[in-house]
Amino acid sequence: MNSIIAEAVQLLQQNQPLKAAEILSPYYYANLDNPRFLHFYALAKSQSGEHSVGVDLLNKAIELQPQVAEYHHNLAAIYRLIGEFQLSEDHYLTALRLKPDYAEAYFNYSATRKFTPDDPLIEMIEQQAARDDLSDEDRCFLGFAGGKIFNDLKDYDKAFFYYELGNQSRKVQFDLQKHRQGIDQVIEVFSTETIRELSQYGVQTELPVFIIGMPRTGTTLVEQILSSHPHVHGAGELSDISSIAGTLPRHTPGQTPYPECIPQLPTNVFSGFGKAYLQRLRTFSQRASRVINKMPGNYLYLGLIAILFPQAKVIHCRRDPLDTCLSCYFQRFRTGHDYSHDLKDLGLYYREYERLMEHWQQVLPHQPYELAYADLVQNQEAISRELVEFIGVDWDDQCLEFHANQRPVTTASNWQVRRPMNRSGLERWKNYDQHLGGLRRALAGDEN
Numbered sequence: 022m023n024s025i026i027a028e029a030v031q032l033l034q035q036n037q038p039l040k041a042a043e044i045l046s047p048y049y050y051a052n053l054d055n056p057r058f059l060h061f062y063a064l065a066k067s068q069s070g071e072h073s074v075g076v077d078l079l080n081k082a083i084e085l086q087p088q089v090a091e092y093h094h095n096l097a098a099i100y101r102l103i104g105e106f107q108l109s110e111d112h113y114l115t116a117l118r119l120k121p122d123y124a125e126a127y128f129n130y131s132a133t134r135k136f137t138p139d140d141p142l143i144e145m146i147e148q149q150a151a152r153d154d155l156s157d158e159d160r161c162f163l164g165f166a167g168g169k170i171f172n173d174l175k176d177y178d179k180a181f182f183y184y185e186l187g188n189q190s191r192k193v194q195f196d197l198q199k200h201r202q203g204i205d206q207v208i209e210v211f212s213t214e215t216i217r218e219l220s221q222y223g224v225q226t227e228l229p230v231f232i233i234g235m236p237r238t239g240t241t242l243v244e245q246i247l248s249s250h251p252h253v254h255g256a257g258e259l260s261d262i263s264s265i266a267g268t269l270p271r272h273t274p275g276q277t278p279y280p281e282c283i284p285q286l287p288t289n290v291f292s293g294f295g296k297a298y299l300q301r302l303r304t305f306s307q308r309a310s311r312v313i314n315k316m317p318g319n320y321l322y323l324g325l326i327a328i329l330f331p332q333a334k335v336i337h338c339r340r341d342p343l344d345t346c347l348s349c350y351f352q353r354f355r356t357g358h359d360y361s362h363d364l365k366d367l368g369l370y371y372r373e374y375e376r377l378m379e380h381w382q383q384v385l386p387h388q389p390y391e392l393a394y395a396d397l398v399q400n401q402e403a404i405s406r407e408l409v410e411f412i413g414v415d416w417d418d419q420c421l422e423f424h425a426n427q428r429p430v431t432t433a434s435n436w437q438v439r440r441p442m443n444r445s446g447l448e449r450w451k452n453y454d455q456h457l458g459g460l461r462r463a464l465a466g467d468e469n
Contacts, residue, residue, distance in 0.1 A: 022048065022052065022055070022058065025044060025045065025048060026045075026057065026058060026061055028044055029041040029042075029044050029045050029061050029062075029065060030061060032044065032065075033061070033064055033065060033068065038064070038065045038066075038067075038068035038069045039065075039069050041061070041064075041065035041068075042062070042065035042066055042069050045058070045061065045062045045065060046062075049062065053081075054085060055085075056081075056082040056083075056085040056086040056089070056092070057082075059078045059079070059081050059082040059085070060078075060079060060082045060089075060091070060092055060095070062078055063075040063076075063077075063078035063079040063082065063095070063096075063099075064095060066078060067099050067102075072099055072102060072103050073103075075099050076096065076099055076100070076103075079092055079095060079096040079099065080096065083096065088119060089119070090115075090116040090117075090119040090120035090123055090126070091116070093112040093113070093115040093116040093119065094112070094113065094116040094123065094125070094126045094129070096112045097109045097110070097111075097112035097113040097116065097126075097129065097130070097133075098129060100112065101129070101132075101133055106133050106134065109133050110130065110133050110134060113126055113129060113130035113133065114130070117130065117142075117145075121145065121149075122149060122159075124149065124155070124158070124159035124160075124162035124163050124166075125159075125162050127142070127145075127146055127149065127162060127163060127166040128162040128163070128165055128166040128353065130142075130166075131165075131166040131169040131170055132169060135173050136169075136170045136173040136174060137173075137174075138174055140170075142170075143170060143174075146163060146166055146167050146170065147167070149163055150163040150164065150167055150183070150186070157190045157191075157192055158190075160186065160187075160190040161187050161188075161190035161191055161353065162187075162353075163183075163186075163187070164183050164184065164185070164186035164187025164188070164189075164190055165183070165184065165187040165351075165352075165353040166183075167179075167180075167182075167183030167186070167187075168180045168181070168183040168184035168186075168187060168351060169351075170183075171183060172351075172452075175452075177452045177453055180453075181453055181456050184350060184351050187353060188350060188361075188362040188363070189362070191362045193359045193362055194359065195359040195360040195362075195363065195366045195370070196359075197360075197366065197369055197370070197373075200360070200370065200373060201373055204373050204376060204377050206280055206281065207280050207321065207324065207377065207380075208376075208377065208380045210280040210281060210283050210284070210324070211280065211283070211324030211325075211380075211384060212384060213383070213384040213386075215283065215284065215324075216324055216327050216328060216384060216385065216386065217386060219283070219288070219291060219328045220327055220328045220331040220386070221331075222288040222289070222291040222292055222328070223291050223292065223295050223328050223329045223330055223331050224292055224295035224296055224299060224329065224330055225331065225332055226295075226299060226330060226332060226333075227310075227311070227332050227333070227334070227413055228299060228302060228309075228310070228311060228312055229298070229299070229302060229311075229312060229314065229326075229330050229333045229334075230247070230253075230311050230312065230313045230314070230333065230334045230335075230336070230412050231262075231313075231314050231315075231316075231319050231326060231333060231334070231335045231336070232244055232313060232314070232315040232317070232335075232336045232338060233316070233317055233318075233319045233320040233323070233335060233336070233337055233338070233389070234317050234320060234337050234338035234339060235317060235320075235338075235340070235345050235349070235371065235374055236317045236318075236348075236349055236352065236354070236358070236361075237340070237345055237348035237349050237352060238317070238338040238339060238340040238345055238394055239338045239340060239392070239394040239397060240315045240317050240338050241315065242397070242423070243315070243336060243338060243392060243397070243408065244257075244313050244315040245423045245424075246405050246408065246420050246423045247311075247313060247408060247409065247412065247420065248313060249417075249419045249420045249422065249423045250409065250414060250417045250419060250420055251417060251419065252308075252309055252310045252311065252414050252417075253309055253310070253311045253312075253313065253412070253414060254305055254306035254309035254311070254312045254313065255312075255313045255315065256302065256305045256306075256312055256313060256314055256315075257314075257315060258314070258315055258316040258317075259301075259314040259316055260316060261298055261301055261314070262298075262314070262316065262319050262322045262325065262326060263316075263318070263319075263321075263322065265294050265298065265325070265329075266279045266280070266322055266325060267279065268294075269282050269283070269286060269290065269294075270282045272286055272287065272290045273285045273286060280324075280325075283324075283325070283328075291328055291329055294329060295329040295330060298329065298330075302314075310414060311334075311412050311413070311414060317338075318357075320337070320374065320377065320378060320381075321377070323335065323381045323385060323389075324381070324384070324385075327385055327386065327387070331386070331387075332387075334390070334411060334412045334413065335387075335389035335390070336389060336390045336392055336408065336411070336412075337378070337389040337390065337391050337392065338392050338394060339391065339392065339393050339394065340393075340394040340395070340446075341394075341395070341447075341448065341450070342371055342464055343450035343457060343460065343461075343464075344446065344447070344448065344449050344450050345371065346364065346367040346368060346371055346460055346464070347449065347450050347453060347457070347460070348446075348449070349361045349367055350362075350364060350367060364456075364457065364459050364460040364463070365459045365460070365462075365463045366463075367460060367463070368459070368460045368461070368462070368463025368464040369463050369468060371463075371464060372463075372464065372466065390407070390408065390411045392404070392408070394446070394447075395447055398444050398446070398447060399444070401421065402421060405420050405421060
C-alpha cells in the first residue's frame with residue numbers, strides 16, 4: 022500500500038490529481054481504517070474538484086488519528102476554498118496547537134481573517150520568525166504571514182519588513198533579458214496580417230471568455246461577478262493555452278520553438294487544438310453559454326487566442342501600477358512569478374507587460390474590454406452591466422450579489438470575493454510610499 026500512496030503523492034506534486042484519485046480509488050474500501058490513505062485520497066478528490074468528498078475523507082482520517090496536524094491543516098485549506106471560513110479557522114488553530122512551529126499553517130491561517138492587536142498568534146509568529154534554525158521555506162511562510170498580519174494592524178513599516186523577509190527567502194533570480202527577448206519574438210511573429218490570415222482556420226465559437234492582465238488586478242473579482250450569471254461558468258486559472266503553445270513546436274518539421282513556429286504550422290493544427298480546448302471547457306459545464314479562463318498570464322498569448330478563437334471575448338484588467346506591483350510583492354506565489362520577489366524586477370516586468378499590451382492593441386482584430394479596477398470598485402453596477410453585455414449574455418441581477426456565489430475559489434482572493442465590494446484595495450501603495458523608491462524608478466525605466 023505504501024508504494025501506491027507514494028505514487029499518488031508524486032502525481033499530486035505534479036498537479037495530476039485525477040490520476041492520483043484514479044490510482045487510489047480501487048483501494049478505498051480496503052483502507053477505511055487507514056488515515057494516511059484517506060488523507061491523500063481526500064487531497065486527490067478535492068484537487069479534482071470534489072471538495073465535499075475531500076472534506077468527508079479528511080474528517081474520517083481525523084476521527085481515526087486526531088493528533089496529526091497536517092490533516093487539520095489540509096482540511097482547513099479545503100474549507101477555506103469553499104468559503105467555510107470559521108471551520109477553516111478552527112482547523113488551522115488546531116493544527117498550530119498540535120504543531121506550534123508549523124510555518125505553512127501560520128501563513129495559510131493569516132489569510133482567513135483580519136487580525137487585531139490582542140491576538141496571541143502575533144507573538145507566536147514573531148517568536149518563530151526570529152529563530153535562526155529556520156529553513157528558507159519556513160522563513161518565507163512566516164515572512165508573508167507576518168506581513169499580512171501587520172498590514173491588518175496598520176503597522177506598515179513592520180509589515181514591509183516581514184514581506185521583505187518572505188521575498189528574500191525565495192532565493193530566485195529573474196532573467197529580465199530572456200523575458201524581454203521572448204516579448205520581442207511574440208511582437209515580431211504576431212502581426213496584423215498573420216493573425217488575420219490564420220484566424221480563418223480557428224474555431225468560430227463564443228463559448229470561451231478570457232480574463233487577462235497582471236496578477237492582483239481584480240481578475241478573480243471579475244470572474245466572480247460574471248460567473249454569478251446562471252449561463253456563465255468560471256473555470257478558474259486554466260493553464261491550457263500555455264500548454265498548447267508549448268506543444269505546437271512538435272507539429273513543425275524542425276521542432277521550431279514557439280512563437281516562431283506559428284507561420285510553419287499546418288492549418289488544421291489550429292482547428293484541432295481549438296476543438297480540444299472547447300472539449301476541455303465542456304468538462305467544467307455542459308450547459309453554460311460562456312466558460313471563463315481567468316489565467317492572468319494569458320496576456321502573453323492573445324495572438325494565439327485570436328487565431329484559435331476569433332470570436333472569443335477578452336477582458337483586460339488594469340489597476341494602478343504601484344498598487345499592482347506592491348500587491349504582487351505581497352503575494353506568495355507558488356511558482357512561475359520569479360519577477361515578483363524584487364521591487365525593481367517587478368517594475369521592469371510591468372513595463373514589458375505594458376509594451377506587449379500596446380502591441381496587442383495595434384494588431385488584434387477585436388479589442389479586449391479594458392477594465393479599470395478603480396472604476397469597477399466605485400461604479401459596481403454600471404461596470405458589471407458593461408461586462409455582461411460585452412460577453413454577449415443578457416443581464417441578471419445575481420451578478421450584483423457576487424459575494425453570495427458559493428462556487429469554490431482557488432486563488433489568493435477567495436476571502437475578499439466573498440464579501441461585498443469595498444475600496445480598501447485602492448491607493449494601498451500610499452501606506453508604503455517610503456519603501457517604493459526602487460519600484461518607482463523601475464516603472465520609469467531606470468534599470469540601474
